[in-house]
Amino acid sequence: MAGKTFKYLILGGGVAAGYAAREFAKQGIKHGELAIISKELVAPYERPALSKAYLFLVGTARLPGFHVCVGSGGERLLPEWYKEKGIELILGTEIVKADLAAKTLVSAAGQTFEYHNLIIATGSTVIRLSDFGVQGANAKNIFYLREIDDADKLVEAIKAKKNGKAVIVGGGYIGLELSAALKINDLDVTMVYPEPWCMPRLFTAGIAEFYEGYYANKGIKIIKGTVAVGFTADSSGEVKEVQLKDGRVLEADIVVVGVGGRPLTTLFKGSVEEEKGGIKTDSYFKTSVPDVYAVGDVATFPMKLYNEIRRVEHVDHARKSAEQAVKAIKAKEEGKQIDEYDYLPFFYSRAFDLSWQFYGDNVGDTVLFGDNSPTSPKPKFGSFWVKDGQVVGAFLEGGSPDENQAIAKVARLKPSVNSLDVLTKEGLSFALKI
């Protein structure tokens, strides 16, 4: 049975989808040409809020407050906006089959959708402890955080387990942001992660020392160098204990697991070229299949600045890649050419009163500068990464907007440095004079 046909179809209703819709509207589309299909029940929102203000006691974020594009200072796209623009939001609809040759998607309920141009924006899913066969990992009150439904369940558990004990498994983004959020909610928090320091994918030992010290001063216990190997539950199936590989056992009323994400590419396995775990694209986010684009977390794209192809699981890229793909689709229709995507990696996080930003590449030698004492009333410190005599990456905690812009400029321009000692001494002032 023939289904609905759209000129432009976005699969996934997350950050990239929302920013793509705004760009389509800017470029000009007719009513009924564009649809977004999402398994979530709500219009695209700024996902980063889920691990931050969504869990706060004061200044709590709730929809419709954080629909895209407020996260980048733009207009908030409420469901009415899509209606006004003639964009169909097909929510609560999971696509379970994609036939790229026939340009057709099929939903779990058996609806079919046809398209002329497809943008794949399915994002990532969480890696689960049950994927590694950890015993008892399906007990109640063991949470993962990806979508708003997950956040709602966690909020309910926080209310139900007032002043209880929380164990956070993982020392990455989720681990650090969720430990802070649960501590603010007066839970007794213990973090567990296998590495010698937190966020090892990005942080140096020196950077991590500050955050671990700061968290410890807030009363968060940190157990490093081991992993959770099992959970026990009480008679109602609720988690009660976490067993660690080193033999320790931790009491727990709530467990939050953040052990990484996995891009959602399964629907397209075998029908589109993949690389580095994602869907391979060019600088316009065009995949190996004509009229099919991939953006956000799922895209493996050319990072011009480093002459390498990479995948990025952060919001700034989700927004920008979506806009680039839409511009490319529109330019192609008009026989025009647009500039290649030239992305400068930008990652950030916020927890407690802390806020850091990182730009560029974290490779090569590092220097640490500034006041990184965890007990400092106003900590401000950072790191530079130096490769082949050039500064290629910069991290700053506690920076002002101007200072953050300065480190971004450094990472983009990759200035030369003669001595790491001088760079350490100059610290932030090195960036401010570039």
Ligand code: FDA
């Ligand atoms: P996103 O995950 O946003 O959207 C994918 C959408 O596709 C979802 O709506 C999903 O339901 C839907 N979907 C998937 N498969 C489907 C199917 N088969 N059928 C229908 N729908 C389907 N980054 C950052 O730089 N700073 C930050 O502070 C944070 N904070 C943060 C907190 C939390 C809790 C998470 C989970 C992630 C972050 N991130 C972040 C990462 C950032 O949010 C992420 O990189 C972007 O949301 C990626 O945008 P996408 O649109 O690619 O995927």
Ligand code: NAD
């Ligand atoms: P992550 O990759 O940042 O961190 C995973 C952590 O879990 C690492 O420290 C890892 O070594 C550890 N780990 C792995 N296996 C473990 C085990 N068995 N037991 C204990 N620890 C284990 O991933 P995440 O924090 O889960 O985040 C998921 C996704 O959400 C990522 O795409 C991330 O970019 C995104 N996110 C980003 C932000 C941000 O940018 N501020 C915030 C939240 C989430």
